[in-house]
Amino acid sequence: ETGVTQSPTHLIKTRGQQVTLRCSSQSGHNTVSWYQQALGQGPQFIFQYYREEENGRGNFPPRFSGLQFPNYSSELNVNALELDDSALYLCASSPGGGRDTEAFFGQGTRLTVV
Amino acid sequence: AQRVTQPEKLLSVFKGAPVELKCNYSYSGSPELFWYVQYSRQRLQLLLRHISRESIKGFTADLNKGETSFHLKKPFAQEEDSAMYYCAQSTGRRALTFGSGTRLQVQP
Numbered sequence: 001e002t003g004v005t006q007s008p009t010h011l012i013k014t015r016g017q018q019v020t021l022r023c024s025s026q027s028g029h030n031t032v033s034w035y036q037q038a039l040g041q042g043p044q045f046i047f048q049y050y051r052e053e054e055n056g057r058g059n060f061p062p063r064f065s066g067l068q069f070p071n072y073s074s075e076l077n078v079n080a081l082e083l084d085d086s087a088l089y090l091c092a093s094s095p096g097g098g099r100d101t102e103a104f105f106g107q108g109t110r111l112t113v114v
Numbered sequence: 115a116q117r118v119t120q121p122e123k124l125l126s127v128f129k130g131a132p133v134e135l136k137c138n139y140s141y142s143g144s145p146e147l148f149w150y151v152q153y154s155r156q157r158l159q160l161l162l163r164h165i166s167r168e169s170i171k172g173f174t175a176d177l178n179k180g181e182t183s184f185h186l187k188k189p190f191a192q193e194e195d196s197a198m199y200y201c202a203q204s205t206g207r208r209a210l211t212f213g214s215g216t217r218l219q220v221q222p
Protein backbone atom coordinates (compact mmCIF):
# COMPACT_ATOMS: atom_id res chain seq x y z
CA GLU A 1 0.00 0.00 0.00
CA THR A 2 1.51 3.34 -1.05
CA GLY A 3 0.89 6.60 0.73
CA VAL A 4 -0.13 10.00 -0.61
CA THR A 5 2.48 11.44 -2.94
CA GLN A 6 2.70 14.99 -4.24
CA SER A 7 4.72 16.53 -7.03
CA PRO A 8 6.72 18.60 -7.38
CA THR A 9 8.20 19.06 -3.90
CA HIS A 10 9.33 22.61 -4.58
CA LEU A 11 8.36 25.17 -7.19
CA ILE A 12 9.20 28.79 -7.93
CA LYS A 13 6.85 30.84 -10.10
CA THR A 14 6.52 34.45 -11.13
CA ARG A 15 3.53 36.58 -10.19
CA GLY A 16 0.81 36.30 -12.81
CA GLN A 17 1.82 32.82 -13.94
CA GLN A 18 -0.22 29.64 -13.60
CA VAL A 19 0.75 26.50 -11.69
CA THR A 20 -0.44 22.90 -11.49
CA LEU A 21 0.25 20.72 -8.47
CA ARG A 22 -0.33 16.99 -8.48
CA CYS A 23 -1.39 14.44 -5.92
CA SER A 24 -1.67 10.66 -6.00
CA SER A 25 -4.08 9.44 -3.38
CA GLN A 26 -3.52 6.44 -1.17
CA SER A 27 -4.69 3.15 -2.61
CA GLY A 28 -8.41 2.62 -2.03
CA HIS A 29 -9.14 6.27 -1.19
CA ASN A 30 -11.82 8.05 -3.24
CA THR A 31 -11.68 11.45 -1.58
CA VAL A 32 -8.96 14.06 -2.00
CA SER A 33 -8.72 17.38 -0.17
CA TRP A 34 -6.31 20.24 -0.77
CA TYR A 35 -5.01 22.60 1.89
CA GLN A 36 -2.88 25.73 1.85
CA GLN A 37 -0.49 26.22 4.75
CA ALA A 38 1.11 29.63 5.07
CA LEU A 39 4.19 30.02 7.22
CA GLY A 40 3.34 29.79 10.91
CA GLN A 41 -0.28 28.87 10.27
CA GLY A 42 -2.33 25.71 10.26
CA PRO A 43 -3.53 24.21 6.98
CA GLN A 44 -6.52 25.96 5.40
CA PHE A 45 -9.06 23.97 3.43
CA ILE A 46 -9.18 24.85 -0.27
CA PHE A 47 -11.54 22.22 -1.69
CA GLN A 48 -12.36 18.55 -1.75
CA TYR A 49 -13.08 16.07 -4.52
CA TYR A 50 -15.12 12.91 -4.15
CA ARG A 51 -15.36 10.51 -7.07
CA GLU A 52 -14.31 13.20 -9.57
CA GLU A 53 -16.79 15.83 -8.35
CA GLU A 54 -16.04 18.90 -6.24
CA ASN A 55 -17.55 18.12 -2.87
CA GLY A 56 -16.93 21.24 -0.83
CA ARG A 57 -14.91 24.42 -1.05
CA GLY A 58 -13.25 26.74 1.41
CA ASN A 59 -12.85 30.50 1.22
CA PHE A 60 -10.61 30.64 -1.83
CA PRO A 61 -11.18 32.57 -5.08
CA PRO A 62 -12.16 30.86 -8.35
CA ARG A 63 -8.61 31.11 -9.66
CA PHE A 64 -7.98 28.09 -7.42
CA SER A 65 -9.44 25.13 -9.28
CA GLY A 66 -8.99 21.40 -9.31
CA LEU A 67 -9.63 18.08 -10.91
CA GLN A 68 -9.92 14.51 -9.80
CA PHE A 69 -9.27 11.69 -12.22
CA PRO A 70 -10.86 8.23 -12.47
CA ASN A 71 -7.91 6.73 -10.55
CA TYR A 72 -8.68 9.31 -7.80
CA SER A 73 -5.46 11.24 -8.30
CA SER A 74 -5.93 14.99 -8.32
CA GLU A 75 -4.59 18.31 -9.54
CA LEU A 76 -4.70 21.76 -8.01
CA ASN A 77 -4.47 24.63 -10.47
CA VAL A 78 -3.83 28.21 -9.50
CA ASN A 79 -4.14 30.96 -12.10
CA ALA A 80 -2.83 34.53 -11.98
CA LEU A 81 -0.45 33.78 -9.13
CA GLU A 82 -0.08 36.38 -6.40
CA LEU A 83 2.75 36.80 -3.92
CA ASP A 84 0.40 35.71 -1.10
CA ASP A 85 -0.06 32.35 -2.80
CA SER A 86 3.41 31.42 -1.58
CA ALA A 87 2.79 28.56 0.83
CA LEU A 88 2.99 24.83 1.41
CA TYR A 89 0.19 23.04 -0.42
CA LEU A 90 -0.96 19.81 1.16
CA CYS A 91 -3.01 17.07 -0.35
CA ALA A 92 -4.90 14.59 1.83
CA SER A 93 -6.80 11.51 0.84
CA SER A 94 -9.35 9.51 2.76
CA PRO A 95 -11.55 6.51 2.16
CA GLY A 96 -15.29 6.78 2.06
CA GLY A 97 -16.76 7.34 5.49
CA GLY A 98 -18.14 9.83 7.93
CA ARG A 99 -16.84 13.08 9.32
CA ASP A 100 -14.59 11.24 11.72
CA THR A 101 -12.62 9.57 8.94
CA GLU A 102 -8.85 9.99 9.12
CA ALA A 103 -7.15 12.09 6.46
CA PHE A 104 -3.78 10.88 5.16
CA PHE A 105 -1.49 13.70 4.12
CA GLY A 106 1.18 14.00 1.50
CA GLN A 107 4.51 15.66 2.16
CA GLY A 108 3.40 18.86 0.45
CA THR A 109 4.53 21.10 -2.39
CA ARG A 110 6.34 24.28 -1.40
CA LEU A 111 5.30 27.05 -3.81
CA THR A 112 7.21 30.31 -3.91
CA VAL A 113 5.82 33.18 -5.96
CA VAL A 114 8.29 35.95 -6.79
CA ALA B 115 -17.59 30.47 10.44
CA GLN B 116 -16.16 27.54 12.34
CA ARG B 117 -12.96 28.31 14.14
CA VAL B 118 -10.33 26.34 16.04
CA THR B 119 -8.10 28.22 18.46
CA GLN B 120 -4.78 27.07 19.86
CA PRO B 121 -3.64 29.90 22.10
CA GLU B 122 -0.04 28.77 22.57
CA LYS B 123 2.45 28.87 19.70
CA LEU B 124 5.14 27.22 21.81
CA LEU B 125 5.01 25.02 24.86
CA SER B 126 8.30 24.02 26.45
CA VAL B 127 8.46 21.41 29.22
CA PHE B 128 11.04 19.14 30.77
CA LYS B 129 11.05 15.40 30.25
CA GLY B 130 8.71 13.73 32.71
CA ALA B 131 6.56 16.82 33.24
CA PRO B 132 2.84 16.83 32.43
CA VAL B 133 1.74 18.35 29.15
CA GLU B 134 -1.49 20.08 28.21
CA LEU B 135 -1.96 21.57 24.75
CA LYS B 136 -5.04 23.74 24.62
CA CYS B 137 -7.66 23.75 21.90
CA ASN B 138 -10.98 25.56 21.73
CA TYR B 139 -13.49 25.21 18.94
CA SER B 140 -16.61 27.02 17.81
CA TYR B 141 -19.45 24.86 16.61
CA SER B 142 -23.01 24.65 17.80
CA GLY B 143 -23.70 21.08 16.75
CA SER B 144 -21.93 17.82 17.49
CA PRO B 145 -18.29 18.40 16.54
CA GLU B 146 -15.88 15.84 15.25
CA LEU B 147 -12.48 16.75 16.67
CA PHE B 148 -8.97 15.54 16.00
CA TRP B 149 -5.39 16.08 17.00
CA TYR B 150 -2.84 15.84 14.20
CA VAL B 151 0.91 15.80 14.79
CA GLN B 152 3.89 16.60 12.62
CA TYR B 153 7.27 15.30 13.75
CA SER B 154 10.42 16.82 12.33
CA ARG B 155 10.80 16.07 8.59
CA GLN B 156 7.65 13.93 8.58
CA ARG B 157 4.23 14.50 7.14
CA LEU B 158 1.18 15.53 9.08
CA GLN B 159 -0.50 12.50 10.65
CA LEU B 160 -3.44 11.72 12.86
CA LEU B 161 -2.67 11.38 16.55
CA LEU B 162 -6.14 10.81 17.89
CA ARG B 163 -9.82 11.60 17.36
CA HIS B 164 -12.38 12.20 20.04
CA ILE B 165 -14.87 9.65 18.78
CA SER B 166 -12.37 6.83 19.36
CA ARG B 167 -11.86 7.76 23.02
CA GLU B 168 -8.45 6.12 22.86
CA SER B 169 -5.01 6.90 24.22
CA ILE B 170 -2.26 7.12 21.63
CA LYS B 171 1.40 7.32 22.71
CA GLY B 172 0.13 8.19 26.18
CA PHE B 173 -1.90 11.17 24.94
CA THR B 174 -5.58 11.64 25.67
CA ALA B 175 -8.05 14.37 24.81
CA ASP B 176 -11.43 14.96 26.36
CA LEU B 177 -14.22 16.84 24.67
CA ASN B 178 -15.78 19.44 26.96
CA LYS B 179 -18.87 20.78 25.23
CA GLY B 180 -19.58 23.30 27.98
CA GLU B 181 -16.19 24.94 27.51
CA THR B 182 -16.00 24.01 23.79
CA SER B 183 -12.55 22.61 24.43
CA PHE B 184 -10.60 19.57 23.33
CA HIS B 185 -7.31 19.84 25.19
CA LEU B 186 -4.55 17.28 24.58
CA LYS B 187 -2.88 15.86 27.67
CA LYS B 188 -0.06 13.56 28.60
CA PRO B 189 0.99 12.91 32.20
CA PHE B 190 4.72 12.44 31.53
CA ALA B 191 6.31 14.05 28.48
CA GLN B 192 9.04 12.26 26.52
CA GLU B 193 11.68 13.84 24.31
CA GLU B 194 10.21 12.03 21.29
CA ASP B 195 6.95 13.94 21.84
CA SER B 196 8.63 17.10 20.55
CA ALA B 197 6.64 18.06 17.45
CA MET B 198 4.07 20.43 16.01
CA TYR B 199 0.54 19.66 17.18
CA TYR B 200 -2.61 20.78 15.37
CA CYS B 201 -6.14 20.59 16.67
CA ALA B 202 -8.73 20.17 13.91
CA GLN B 203 -12.46 20.06 13.54
CA SER B 204 -14.38 18.31 10.82
CA THR B 205 -16.55 20.74 8.91
CA GLY B 206 -18.49 18.08 7.12
CA ARG B 207 -17.68 15.61 4.38
CA ARG B 208 -14.20 15.02 5.76
CA ALA B 209 -12.89 18.57 5.30
CA LEU B 210 -10.96 19.91 8.27
CA THR B 211 -10.60 23.28 9.96
CA PHE B 212 -7.22 23.46 11.68
CA GLY B 213 -5.91 25.59 14.49
CA SER B 214 -2.66 27.46 14.02
CA GLY B 215 -0.70 24.79 15.87
CA THR B 216 1.40 24.51 19.01
CA ARG B 217 5.04 23.52 18.96
CA LEU B 218 5.86 21.24 21.87
CA GLN B 219 9.48 21.16 22.98
CA VAL B 220 10.41 18.52 25.53
CA GLN B 221 13.77 19.27 27.05
CA PRO B 222 15.97 16.58 28.61
